[in-house]
Amino acid sequence: MVRLSAQWIVPITTPPIHNGVIEIVESRLAYVGPKTQQYSNETEELSNAIIVPGFINAHTHLDLSWMSDLRDEGGDLVAWLSRIVERRRGLDDAQIRQRIVESARQGVTECLGSGVTMVGDISRSCGITRAELKNGPLRVVSFGEMVGIGTRRGALDGLLTEAGDRRFDSEFLRSAVSPHAPYSIDADGARKVVEYARLNHLPISMHLAESVEEIQFLQTGQGRFREFLEQLGAWDESIVPAGLTPVRWADELNLLGPDCLIAHGNYVDAEEIDLLCASGTSVAFCPRAHAFFRHAPYPLLSYLGGGVNMCVGTDSLACCPTLSVLDELREVHRRFPELSPELVLTMGTINGARALGSAHLVGSLEAGKRADFAVFTPAEHSNPNTPESPEEALLDGPWKLGRLYVNGLRVR
Numbered sequence: 001m002v003r004l005s006a007q008w009i010v011p012i013t014t015p016p017i018h019n020g021v022i023e024i025v026e027s028r029l030a031y032v033g034p035k036t037q038q039y040s041n042e043t044e045e046l047s048n049a050i051i052v053p054g055f056i057n058a059h060t061h062l063d064l065s066w067m068s069d070l071r072d073e074g075g076d077l078v079a080w081l082s083r084i085v086e087r088r089r090g091l092d093d094a095q096i097r098q099r100i101v102e103s104a105r106q107g108v109t110e111c112l113g114s115g116v117t118m119v120g121d122i123s124r125s126c127g128i129t130r131a132e133l134k135n136g137p138l139r140v141v142s143f144g145e146m147v148g149i150g151t152r153r154g155a156l157d158g159l160l161t162e163a164g165d166r167r168f169d170s171e172f173l174r175s176a177v178s179p180h181a182p183y184s185i186d187a188d189g190a191r192k193v194v195e196y197a198r199l200n201h202l203p204i205s206m207h208l209a210e211s212v213e214e215i216q217f218l219q220t221g222q223g224r225f226r227e228f229l230e231q232l233g234a235w236d237e238s239i240v241p242a243g244l245t246p247v248r249w250a251d252e253l254n255l256l257g258p259d260c261l262i263a264h265g266n267y268v269d270a271e272e273i274d275l276l277c278a279s280g281t282s283v284a285f286c287p288r289a290h291a292f293f294r295h296a297p298y299p300l301l302s303y304l305g306g307g308v309n310m311c312v313g314t315d316s317l318a319c320c321p322t323l324s325v326l327d328e329l330r331e332v333h334r335r336f337p338e339l340s341p342e343l344v345l346t347m348g349t350i351n352g353a354r355a356l357g358s359a360h361l362v363g364s365l366e367a368g369k370r371a372d373f374a375v376f377t378p379a380e381h382s383n384p385n386t387p388e389s390p391e392e393a394l395l396d397g398p399w400k401l402g403r404l405y406v407n408g409l410r411v412r
């Protein structure tokens, strides 16, 4: 048994507790509440700390960490995607494997170092990343990424077999599937993935409504994504425009649902937001990736007003400077000052857990849940008095990660 006390405990699903105690028995939380007589013995005092659930990064690509220099090259999405393809092309299988393994390790270090205990990780080489990540301590929902369009339709079956392979599933890792995006997998392929996922109870994630070029491609089959596919040698006459916007297209494919997480959703209309909400689909907003690619203002308030489960993701280090969820939440707080700090924090915790099908285990501090939590302390050279609002204090800084626990064990 471990018992810690802090000036603030922020359970997320209930109001913050001033002078609270958190008790851990084995891998679970046994008590989260005020420091009563009964819970004041054998307690380690963390005095001026704030304890929050481990943060949840709902959308990232740990295996792209080795391409962080692409951040220097400007934020044109189609050009950026071309560069990712080029970068892989110059390497043999062994070199790619080595970079993916190193990237996954670097990603785990960065996540744990910023208080993140769970990620939704998209991986084109999920056989490699899962072998690397299966033993934790970072929790991973590993979305095996699939493409299959035009001349590349034949690639899908092999990718689906790899993505659906659950041999690495563990306490820390859950296999899942990701049809990549509407410009890289066709409707038949996406439908096949969805049917497979539902049959095998695998979570689904897809990049959707990310760019205006994607909308143009789906509606007309033209534009920069057509050129992109032509350059790849993937274009052929089997590609026919759907004539639909991305969310309506996904709805037709039966992709939407409570087991589905949409990444980005930068360009949606009110009816599409209703479709997402009614189907129970979650959406991961990636604020700094959104800024990097210079998208139109994000419809976060419309999503929240519509009742969509909104979480955050960092996307990869190839377009975002850190894998810190707190950095993303601070960006949300800065861009949307009208949102309460309490609500902003839910996006990086319980909403992320819900989006990854894990809200019964993590995402909030409640007795019975896994003991995944972060201890933040005042940054050096600053000595704030007890803040009135711990949520606001974390979003305004300066606070740094002091400790991190996963499954009841201290990992930082």
Ligand SMILES: [Zn+2]
Binding pocket: 059, 060, 061, 122, 207, 263, 315, 316
């Ligand atoms: Zn992504």
